Amino acid sequence: MSAREPQEMAQVATATGAKKVHRAWDKVVLSGFLAGAYIAFGSLVAITVSSGLDPATWGTLPTLVMGAAFTLGLVLVLVAGSDLATGNMMLVPLSAMRGRIGLGDVVQNLTLVLLGNLLGALFVAYFLAVQTGVIGGQLAEAGTSGALTHERLAQIAEGKGLEHSAWQTFLRGLGCNWLVCLAVWMSLAATSVTGKVVAVFFPVMAFVAMGFDHVVANMFFLPAAIFAGVPGIDWGVAVTNWLLAGVGNLVGAVVFVATSYWYLFLKDAPEQAPEGAAEPAERA
Secondary structure, eight states: OOBOOHHHHHHHHHHHHHHHHSSOHHHHHHHHHHHHHHHHHHHHHHHHHHTTOOHHHHTTHHHHHHHHHHHHHHHHIIIIIOOOHHHHHHHHHHHHHTTSSOHHHHHHHHHHHHHHHHHHHHHIIIIIIITTSSSOOTTOOTTSHHHHHHHHHHHHHHHHHTSSOHHHHHHHHHHHHHHHHHHHHHHTTBOSHHHHHHHHHHHHHHHHHTTOOOHHHHHHHHHHHHHTTOTTOOHHHHHHHHHHHHHHHHHHHIIIIIIHHIIIIITTOOOOOOTTTHHHHTTO
């Protein structure tokens, strides 16, 4: 497996961030829709494989199983190709720090991508999670798969929407996207699909296992809970969580990944165009 050095990865990330803003708005939204759906698929499979694992018996193992399954989402984003807001929160500002694009480009791109992510996540939550019966309703017969997935979704949604303070949710968002952006960053070192998958797996598994908050994943979890009739979860709870987690995600991406690596590898470096610069990272 060939690999790039960190200095080369920084140049690739910069070129990719610039390329992401130089597209028609409808393509950005569609790409965001796909990424939102992919993260929702990862979230849905994470619920199904961790359902029925009673913490009284299994302890924290369900969160590890959930984290391993959730990695499907970012693998689809990176390999199939789409725009995920949390990854763009690192790539696009990094390109702006390098002077390739302006602040307005950053704001416009992140706004359009977040809109697309939300639409994709809502589509999967309503049609493919709840309407299919994969997530059962409140009246699902006890012991059935529908009842187990409903119970697991309720646990997740209540934890994210009701049990944490605003400060905790912000910090969980920060920690989440520090790890997610490290996964995207490390994937730039690889030029093979296998290398990308390996780079993504451990950081993404870790943030899920620790219970951190990913704004796009929460665009699936909380609406799915609303559609499935989980008590106490409403749109006010969802929007509040998205705002707090989203700001945390942005800080984690910009401060702890983009700015750090800009300072280390780009601040005093001449502009370069490494071979294949746009190829691996344009999928992030």
